[in-house]
Amino acid sequence: LNVWVHDDGSKPQHQSLELRSSVWDGAQWSAPISVTNDLVMDQQPALVATAGGAMAFWTRLNSIITGTVPTTPTQVFPQMEIAYATYTTTSNTWSAPQYLTSNALMDFLPSARSAPTQTMVMWLRDPDNNFPTFPTDAIALNEDVYYALRAGTAWVISPTLALSGIATSEQPQFLYNGRWALLVWSQDTDGNPTTTADTQLTYSTWTVTGTNWSAPQVITTNAVADLSPRRAFDSAGLAHLLWSQETADTDNP
Numbered sequence: 476l477n478v479w480v481h482d483d484g485s486k487p488q489h490q491s492l493e494l495r496s497s498v499w500d501g502a503q504w505s506a507p508i509s510v511t512n513d514l515v516m517d518q519q520p521a522l523v524a525t526a527g528g529a530m531a532f533w534t535r536l537n538s539i540i541t542g543t544v545p546t547t548p549t550q551v552f553p554q555m556e557i558a559y560a561t562y563t564t565t566s567n568t569w570s571a572p573q574y575l576t577s578n579a580l581m582d583f584l585p586s587a588r589s590a591p592t593q594t595m596v597m598w599l600r601d602p603d604n605n606f607p608t609f610p611t612d613a614i615a616l617n618e619d620v621y622y623a624l625r626a627g628t629a630w631v632i633s634p635t636l637a638l639s640g641i642a643t644s645e646q647p648q649f650l651y652n653g654r655w656a657l658l659v660w661s662q663d664t665d666g667n668p669t670t671t672a673d674t675q676l677t678y679s680t681w682t683v684t685g686t687n688w689s690a691p692q693v694i695t696t697n698a699v700a701d702l703s704p705r706r707a708f709d710s711a712g713l714a715h716l717l718w719s720q721e722t723a724d725t726d727n728p
Contacts, residue, residue, distance in 0.1 A: 476562065478510060478520045478531050489540045490514040494533060498567065510560055510569045514539045516551075517558070517572075521646075523587035525594055529562040530625075532585040532596050535572065552581040552604040557596070557634075575623060576634055581606060582621070584646040590653030597622045597637065597647040597658065607644065607668045615666040616642040620658070622681075637688045638679055642666040648704050650714055656681040657714055658688065659704045671700035676718060695720075 481495040494510035494517050510531060511517050520533040535558035536551060545551050557575040562568070576582045581601040588595055600619045607614040619639045624632035642663040649658040662677040663670075676694040681687075694716075695701045704718040 476522065476524075476529050477504075478522045480518050480520065481507070486514065489544045490516065492516045492518055494520055494531065496531075496562070496569070505567070508567065508569070511535075511572055516540065519584055519646075521585045521587050521596075523589045523594060525561070525589050526592065528564045530559055530587065530589075530594055531562065531569075532557060532559045532575070532587050532598075534558075534583045534585065535574070537574070537577070548608050549604070549606075552601065552606065553579045555581045555583050557582045557585050557598050559596070575630075576600075576621075580604060586647045586649065588649060588651040588656075590651055592626060593631075593651075593653055594625045595622060595649070595651040595656060596625075597649055599641075599643070599647065602639075611669060613667060613669050616644060616663050616668055617666065618643060620647055620660075622656075637681070638691065641691075644668060645703060648706050650706050650708060652708065652712065654683050657706070659694075659706055659716060661700075661702050661704065661718075662691070662693070671702075671721065672698055674700040674702060676701045676704055676716070 476498050478496045481493045483491045483493050495507040496510050497507045498505040516536045518534050520531050522531050534555050536554045537556045558572045559575055560572050561570045581604050585596055585598040600621050618641045620637045620641055621634050622637045623634045643660045645661055657680050659678045661674050664673040677691045679688045679691050700721040702719045704716055707715050
């Protein structure tokens with residue numbers, strides 16, 4: 476199963492981004508079906524397998540853009556929420572989109588992992604709606620990381636602050652096995668996105684018996700950028716990390 480952003484050319488440009496999905500049967504991809512089909516902008520989907528199907532999480536505006544079309548991305552930051560839908564394999568259908576968040580702050584870049592009967596989702600929230608849109612924007616990174624936990628069809632942990640003041644612009648990368656979670660991110664130690672050599676891998680952990688995420692701990696300590704971590708469990712349940720590290724020549728990582 477794959478989910479992606481589809482630009483529907485039959486709709487106005489500021490109302491055209493939808494989600495589509497397709498299933499691979501081992502020989503070919505099925506005809507795409509709609510995850511969303513309305514005039515609300517959808518982007519940044521994250522997909523996770525669940526018992527009997529899958530869940531998709533994504534960034535969705537909380538209303539249709541009408542009237543004066545925004546001229547800069549910052550104008551829609553307060554409208555960005557985290558939404559989700561569930562997929563049923565036997566019927567090849569999606570549930571109607573639902574919102575996980577509802578506020579006037581920028582919620583974006585969701586990531587999800589599942590255990591046998593549970594699904595954890597994490598995302599970034601910008602507490603002042605002032606996120607750097609381009610790499611050259613000298614806007615301090617100061618994001619909050621939120622998480623929620625679903626068991627079956629119920630949210631057993633509603634959206635909750637995991638960590639605050641995290642200087643990253645990347646999607647949260649985490650592992651979850653039903654009892655323990657590991658979150659890894661690229662921490663921009665000076666908070667300035669226009670400088671990268673000070674970006675270091677950092678992590679925090681959570682256990683099902685606890686209520687808080689641990690204090691951030693630094694993994695790398697060097698003078699080059701450590702970026703884009705990826706994570707996986709091996710067959711023995713050990714966590715492994717991969718990431719991109721720049722060389723001294725920053726044009727050739």
